Amino acid sequence: MDETIINGINTVWVLLGAFLVIFMQAGFGMLEAGFIRAKNSSNLIMKNFIDFCFASMVFFLVGYAFMFGNGNSIIGFSGFLLLDAPNQSGIPLYAFVLFQAAFAGAAATIVAGAVAERMKFKVYLIYSVILSAFIYPVVGHWIWGGGWLSQIGFTDFAGSTVVHTVGGSSALIAAYLLGPRIGKFNKDGSPNILAGHNIPMAALGTFILWFGWFGFNAGSTLAVGDGELISLIALNTCLAAAIGGITSMLAVWGRWGKPDLSMTMNGILGGLVAITAPCAFVSPGAAIIIGALAGIFVVYGVVWVEKFCVDDPVGAVAVHGVNGIWGTLAVGIFGQKALGLAQEGLIFGGGFTQLGIQLFGVLAVVSFCIISMGIVFKIIKSTVGLRVDKMEELKGLDIGEHGIDSYSDFQLFLTK
Amino acid sequence: MDETIINGINTVWVLLGAFLVIFMQAGFGMLEAGFIRAKNSSNLIMKNFIDFCFASMVFFLVGYAFMFGNGNSIIGFSGFLLLDAPNQSGIPLYAFVLFQAAFAGAAATIVAGAVAERMKFKVYLIYSVILSAFIYPVVGHWIWGGGWLSQIGFTDFAGSTVVHTVGGSSALIAAYLLGPRIGKFNKDGSPNILAGHNIPMAALGTFILWFGWFGFNAGSTLAVGDGELISLIALNTCLAAAIGGITSMLAVWGRWGKPDLSMTMNGILGGLVAITAPCAFVSPGAAIIIGALAGIFVVYGVVWVEKFCVDDPVGAVAVHGVNGIWGTLAVGIFGQKALGLAQEGLIFGGGFTQLGIQLFGVLAVVSFCIISMGIVFKIIKSTVGLRVDKMEELKGLDIGEHGIDSYSDFQLFLTK
Amino acid sequence: MDETIINGINTVWVLLGAFLVIFMQAGFGMLEAGFIRAKNSSNLIMKNFIDFCFASMVFFLVGYAFMFGNGNSIIGFSGFLLLDAPNQSGIPLYAFVLFQAAFAGAAATIVAGAVAERMKFKVYLIYSVILSAFIYPVVGHWIWGGGWLSQIGFTDFAGSTVVHTVGGSSALIAAYLLGPRIGKFNKDGSPNILAGHNIPMAALGTFILWFGWFGFNAGSTLAVGDGELISLIALNTCLAAAIGGITSMLAVWGRWGKPDLSMTMNGILGGLVAITAPCAFVSPGAAIIIGALAGIFVVYGVVWVEKFCVDDPVGAVAVHGVNGIWGTLAVGIFGQKALGLAQEGLIFGGGFTQLGIQLFGVLAVVSFCIISMGIVFKIIKSTVGLRVDKMEELKGLDIGEHGIDSYSDFQLFLTK
């Protein structure tokens, strides 16, 4: 009887987590749409819906098999369509699949913001299917499916690397190959403001992401136990987000004289990304330090990306890429054996072992994503073409790709 | 002790479901308001709030008694105000009432979209109280309260018929009797575009509905058990939604040359409606087929409704009516005895028995709703009148009915 | 084993509650931003984010220690940074801290709406840190931390006093000292309309708050038990909200001839605030009466506040202040011994004892907040200054304080 009850509770917990992570799609959609111009916002949201639709389909069909199937240390290869799919999660297969499919969708959708306002919709479909059917599950297999990175002791509790670094580095290469939006950079390389059209909507997205992230991190335990671990994770998640918002606000305030709301929201998200890998292995105090630095990294990350004339309208690279890496490394710095990590982190006297593994692992993942997605985009570029034409970009992708404006009754004033 | 714990868990699960279903009101509100013109959006949301306010009040006062009270096979008749109310749900009465009241609210609110932009607010109040106090509980009694449909083996797990077909067919008759919005159809019967004013808001609504639907379907087990069944339901729900979005996008893309976001969202919702009845009785593979067809039905349903010059601004008939019926039938086609259905479905060799019962039952419900709501609306029409006057319709119901614009600081450009 | 399981379930429940309460920040943000003018909406949301960021940080650092630490009957004084923090909640410390920090954030954010559109951002930061680090925890200590009010039998189940009256009375003194927005009152003291710029967004906020309130109230049990109590609380919460919406709509309709959506939403929230204290001690019937009166109090409260030329753009004083008091008193009127209250309420023959204690307690809290926050604001006023300058107020605080418009692509028409 007890076992049934425990299975029941654990399933409730993971399903709650899955629902929350799926709801994060709304968060990504609102955040990213709010940060771009009105004329492209339906296009962004369409991508958002459809990448999750495809992600959950292909994860069911093949992704789970690549990620958690029996295979070698590079890739899994059993359990397609979930037929005889292995399941070591301790919870019902279908609950686990749903939870994992939600993660795959999150990784795919991160890129949407970075390529916003100029990528062809068709291209987005192709790339996003490839990412969620193949790239993400392969990296997932390495780290969570018993693959080579997990074998050398690489640890990523809830996905700073698996989800966010994958998303963030794919976003970087995509934005780079795609080129900046018309009008983003002047001839001398200095950036212009292409302001987000609906900051309150972006704010709502950020709140939804914060809310959903509790499911993302605390759900990743896959078990409730006596409640201690999930409590720690939930508190760490909240504190890292909160301090990330504070430090990013202060950084932007100090540097440019005004507390920028959009950066503050990015800082909150940066804190959340950074705490994702270490959330189970660190104390609340460490979570605060991790989040505080994340908030600062976001601000400078955003500026730094623009230095290279890479145009990332929503800050996906800084939030998910930079802080995905930072969070992964933080495991090796602040992680504690007492909390279940294999080695003590750097500041607890464990030396550089874990940190080295973390660094090596995350670099491997970054390289894999940049190379494989780079090849994918290069092929698409020389066949279908990546960008909509100039006229369409000026008029907006909502009309161009989908036939209708996002805000039909409103007078928009669009001079760029 | 074990029993207390199990009761506790089950209550947590059903309450979580109830919270999510109540939150779906926000989804309906945002979706429907986003799909209509700015000048009527507060009116729509007001209906949305107030129908749920009334639904939960009247369900508490009389609806529960009609639905779950002891009575005959047509209607229940004990437990008014929940005094000595019978409760066979296995969970605390109050949790069950809240969950069911949330369902009643959903049924009522479905109609709001179909009658948007022209129905008098007072009329909406009257109709919605009648629907949630009487029509819905009666149908509910037939199917879930031990009434005649349940006695002949009609099966609707989470409400494709009870909630969505009731809502959808009431929407149809209401929209028909009300007549189209000014400017919707040309003299030759061809439709014009009266575009939704805030597609991102509608998208948010769709995401919220998707999120809430997990509570709607998986909560309907009323028990957690070992977690297997709720996992199956949750996964089925997600897959049907995802594929519904994909097929509707493809259908609209193929037919009109552009992937329309509003139709894609309707397709997702169509998939959700269709999987609602069969979610517990079918495999994920079947859920995909059910959702895939639902997505296509939505697209053609929307066009088909307009063929008759019935003006349904948000597609409520196609989404909830057509796919409520489809989902109900799907139980008889794809249902499995192994998953607890009384008979095998058609494709599992059970023949047409279950399918026949399903068809009969859903037609009975459609007829009941169309006739009873038809009478209600006819009476209102010849007394209070259904529509606002032409000037008010042109100026917008926000000002006309409630005294204030939805978007006071924005320049709107309203030429229709 | 059983105990582990029960701890696990209880933790799941409280964490779910905490997530929902944290999500309420989004509700407050959308509601308040929607009720003010477009030119100040990012400023409001920024306050919303940052007060919660600070609230969770300072609650972790010192607030918990003041509130639940060992100390005297006025203030706690152990467990700073949660080091050796006492925990009598029966659930893991970190879960309890998160839940309580979310409450502290709610109290702080209530004020944001009342001081909207004119208070300096810096001032808001200072005040909000003081409120969540000190004022709120002290009151919390009195009532929930074993302090003097709890010793005399004052009872506030989920925070009508601790959260809402604290927030509402701080809002009152803040709005009073700050003075009205330019253009709000004519020379003769009669008010003008400064209409909310995005009522659908405010509606979304209200729905989110309603959703989150289930966590607020039902989560406050800190335990699931056999599910009966949490079911009662959830149903009471829903009914009070629903009837609050109905009565406020009717009141405003009867008085001014149109059913005002913004007042209806305030009525729903008023119902929620009022049921917060008594939710566990009253029957659903009583919840309906409490909510019904709350809806009416909100309408007259809003008008009454304006009589004194106090400008509260979102109705925070009427919703949280007036109904926080009303809810607190309602415990003494409708509370039942059978449901765990120390004394029967007035209508159950318990006489005026409990009611008297409630009245005394809530007045003590109001006085404490008004005096202490009054001093805080007075000091700030005479040093930093409370208000932005006139030009900035006219142009909007979004540009003035944060550097960017909320709705860059939209044509706004701002003549006041």
Added chain:
Amino acid sequence: MKLIIAYIQPEKLTDVKQELYAQEVYKLSVTNALGCGQQKGFHKFYRGVEEEVTLLKKVRIEIAVNDNFVDRTINAIVKGAQTGTIGDGKIFVLPLEKCIRIRTGENGNDAIG
């Protein structure tokens, strides 16, 4: 050449455009406007406060025409916009000295059409 400015009821824009097309006037520019005139305003209600609104939603049309087109343009606008109720709007005719087509630099009567 003349510049014709007309204020009409927003919902009449489609009709006016059709009448103009029927008269072979294909070029026009439109802006969103608010107008106040004989037409009665209405009352707003919000949170217990009532206010009169006198500026009503209008659409402003601007058409540059050659002199021989002035009358048919005016007639077309009147035909499309007239309902006979207060608030139908006004037409103003201004002298236009020059007209240049940006694309070609063309000037005068040719540039107008």
Added chain:
Amino acid sequence: MKLIIAYIQPEKLTDVKQELYAQEVYKLSVTNALGCGQQKGFHKFYRGVEEEVTLLKKVRIEIAVNDNFVDRTINAIVKGAQTGTIGDGKIFVLPLEKCIRIRTGENGNDAIG
């Protein structure tokens, strides 16, 4: 007849309307505008980028009047809109050849009011 166009600060619209009413000028049309002149712009900040904004929010008023109303109309606008600080705005007066009331087809001086 003249057509008077005025650009004013948005927050002055109510005052200007009141002054016009006091002078018995009841009819006017308003559009949303942006203006750039001597008034200094301001700086926007967004995600680490700074930009100067020179187009500021203004309100554009258009009033058709008979010749004998020109001066009082101008004076009323000046009275309502003047603060003495840069950015107060401009008034332009154009010759108006014709004025037609759409509702009645009335023409000329009668149609204006």
Added chain:
Amino acid sequence: MKLIIAYIQPEKLTDVKQELYAQEVYKLSVTNALGCGQQKGFHKFYRGVEEEVTLLKKVRIEIAVNDNFVDRTINAIVKGAQTGTIGDGKIFVLPLEKCIRIRTGENGNDAIG
């Protein structure tokens, strides 16, 4: 004095402003407009219905200038807005009788700049 009205493509506003500045024309007013001319419209699709859109987004510029500035202003606008494709826009020149600076009450040629 003349009042110059120009309709241009929205994305050309920045260029036009730059050219005007280069010609020392610093003052101008801008409104949002929709225009219909030779430029082909496009098709909207929504929920299975297709519709032609003929009113396209334009920006309307209004500049009051002294007579000796008319040509350079026109040239600057043409230079900034011309792409050679249909839809580039039009410039209209109207006689301007009076110009008043609200701030100072100044009148005529001085008030314009």
